[in-house]
Amino acid sequence: MNTEGIGWRSKGGQSVSIVGTDLEEVQWLRISKVWQIRLKTKGGTIYKFDGFKDQDGEFFKKFFKDNFGIEMTESKLSTKGWNWGEFKIQDSSLSFYVGEEKAFDIPLTEVAQAGVSATKSNEVALEFHQDDTTSETVESLVEMRLFSKRRCRR
Numbered sequence: 001m002n003t004e005g006i007g008w009r010s011k012g013g014q015s016v017s018i019v020g021t022d023l024e025e026v027q028w029l030r031i032s033k034v035w036q037i038r039l040k041t042k043g044g045t046i047y048k049f050d051g052f053k054d055q056d057g058e059f060f061k062k063f064f065k066d067n068f069g070i071e072m073t074e075s076k077l078s079t080k081g082w083n084w085g086e087f088k089i090q091d092s093s094l095s096f097y098v099g100e101e102k103a104f105d106i107p108l109t110e111v112a113q114a115g116v117s118a119t120k121s122n123e124v125a126l127e128f129h130q131d132d133t134t135s136e137t138v139e140s141l142v143e144m145r146l147f148s149k150r151r152c153r154r
Contacts, residue, residue, distance in 0.1 A: 003067050006039070008049065016047060026064045026072040028057050038075075044092050046107055078103040087146065094126075106144075123147055 001007075005020040018039060025040040036050035037060055052060075057074070064070045078085075078101035085098040095105040110128050117123035126144045 001063065018047060020068045023064070023068050023070055026060070026070050027075045028060065028072055029075050029077060031077065040091060046091055046093060046105075076101060 003020070005022075006018045007015065009015040018041065022041045022043070023039060024042045025038075027038040027040075029036045029038060031050055034050055035052040035054060035057065036048055037052065039047045039049075041047075057072075061072045064072050078098040080098050080101075080103075082098045082103075085096055085103065088095045088097065089108075092109065093105040093107050094111075096103045106126070111126050112129045113127040115125055117125065124146045126146070128140075128142055128144075130140070130142065
């Protein structure tokens with residue numbers, strides 16, 4: 001991270017570069033026992049980085065304000081555990097809301113294939129791209145099935 005932007009490289013060699021002037025929104029979210037920073041660019045692309053500690057929030061808040069003039073907001077995710085709610089497509093993501101609170105979102109770039117069930121008109125299956133930068137012992141989400149009260153259109 002520097003005054004020009006943000007760069008990240010995984011152990012597997014995958015890299016991300018974000019020019020600071022492209023940033024539109026920065027959010028700080030509590031996920032499980034760690035914190036996540038969610039960056040949205042003017043083009044609508046969303047980047048998520050997690051594993052941060054509570055005390056890192058003040059550093060990020062100051063960094064984004066001082067360098068890019070962006071106020072970092074703290075967002076709260078629903079932790080009710082409900083499996084019913086409303087799905088919305090927004091910001092190039094599929095978002096699931098429980099009441100007014102977002103429970104999770106899935107970047108559509110992570111979806112390899114989606115389809116409506118041939119036998120159940122209210123079921124949609126999402127298949128995800130496999131991450132080839134992880135080891136065989138790491139578990140990852142490969143498919144998710146969503147059910148709606150309303151019929152899904154083909």
